[in-house]
Amino acid sequence: MPRLFAVLLLCLSCSAHAADSYLTRLLNKPVPGGVAVIDLGTGAVAPTARYDGKPVLVVREQDTWRAIVGVPLSVQPGPQQVSSGGRTLTFTVGAKHYPEQHITLKNTRQVNPNPADLSRINAELAVQTTAYRSFSPGTPSNLLLDKPVNGPLSSRFGVRRFFNGEERNPHAGLDFAVPAGTPIKTPAAGKVILVGDYFFNGNTVFVDHGQGFISMFCHMSKIDVKMGQGLARGEVVGRVGSTGRATGPHMHWNISLNDVRVDPAIFIGAFQP
Template identity: 80%
Template structure:
C-alpha cells in the first residue's frame, strides 16, 4: 500500500507540474483570438502538429513537447482538436465577449473603397496572407515578448469596430498611444519577410520569429529595416506614424500564430479575460 501511495503521489505531482508549467501559465488562454498550450508528450524528436490543417509551433519545455496553438477570432467555443504524429489532442475553446468601438473617419474611401481601391486591397491582402502563412523551422528567441513601444494601450485586440456607423473586421492587434516618430522595436529576434505601403495599413513591416510566429507593425511614419534583414531582439524596425487608415499617430501591433491573429497582450502579460 505505501508503494502504491508513493506512485500515486508521484503521478499527481508530475501531472501538476505539466499543468502548471511556465509556458502554460504564460500563454494558455484558450478562447477565440487566444492561445491553447497542449502537451504532446516527451518523445525524443519534436512531433509535428496541425490545427485546422495548418502547422503549429512546437517547443520543448524541460522534458515535455508543447504545442502553442493560435485560435482564430472566428472560432466557435466548444470542442477542438490538434492533430499530431504523437497522438491527437482534444481541448475546449472557451467563450470571450469583445467590446465595441465606434470610429469616425473623414475619408469615406477608408470605409467604402472605390473599385480601383478594392483591386489594390485584394492584391495586398494576398501578399499579406502569404506572409502570415510563413512557417520556418527554429524555436523563437523568446515567448514572453517585450512591448514594441513604451506607452499605454489605446485599443485592445478583438474589439468590434464600426467605421462611420458601418461594422467592419474586428481589431486584429493592439494599439499603443505614443507620439509620431517613436521608435518601434521588434519584441523577439526574427527576419523581415514583408514590408511596404498598403491601403489600410500604411507603412508596414512583417517580422518572422519562427514556426509561424509573426509580428506585424503598421501605420508607420517610416521603415528602418530592409527586406530579408535579420533583426535581433530590440532592433528598431520603424517609427510610429498614422499612415493608412488611422485617425492619429499610434503603434498597431499584430501577432499571428499558425495564420491566426491572436491577442498580443497574452505575450506581454497584459491579457484581460
C-alpha cells in the same frame, strides 16, 4: 486494483506537470483570439503538430514538448482538436466578450473603397496572407515578449469596430498611444519577411520569429529595415506614424500563430479575461 491506482497516480502526475508549466501559466488562454498550450509529451526528437490543417509552433520546455496554438476569433466555445504523431489531442475553448468601438473617418474611401481601391486591396491582401502563412524552422528566441513601444494601450485586440456606423473586421492587434516618430522595436529576434505601403495598413513590416510566430507593425511614418534582414531582439523596425486607415499617430502591433491573429497582450502579461 493496484494497476488502476498506478494509472490514477500517473494521470495526477501528468496534470500536476502541466499545471506547473511556466509556458502554460504564461500563454494558455484558450478563448477565441487566444492561445492554447498543448502537452505533446517527452521525446528526443521534436514532434510536429497541426491545427485546422496548418502547422503550429512546437517548443521544448525542460523535458516536455508543447504546441503553442493560435485560436481564431471566429471559433465558437467548445472542443477543438490538434493532431500530432497520429494522435488527436482535444482542448476546450472558453467564452470571451469583446467590446465595440465606433470610429469616424473623414476619408469615406477608407470605409467604402471604390473599384480601383478594391483591386489594390485584394492584391495587397494576397501578399500579406502569404506572409502570415510563412513557417520557418527556427525556434523563437523568446515567448515572453517585450513591448514594441512604451506607452498606454489605446485599443485592445478583438474589439468589434464600426467605421462611420458600418461594422468591419474586428481589431486584429493592439494599439499603443505614443507620439509620431517613436521608435518601434522588435519584441523578439527574427527576420523581415515583408515590407510595404498598403491601403489600410500604411507603412508595414512583418517579422518572422520562427515556426509561424509573426509580428506585424503598421501605420508607421518610416520603415527602418529591409526585406530579408535579420533582427536581434530590441532592434528598431520603424517609427510610429498614422499612414493608412488611421485617425492619428499610434503603434499597431499584430501577433500571428499558425496563420491566426491572436491577442498580443497574452505575450506581454497584459491579457484581460
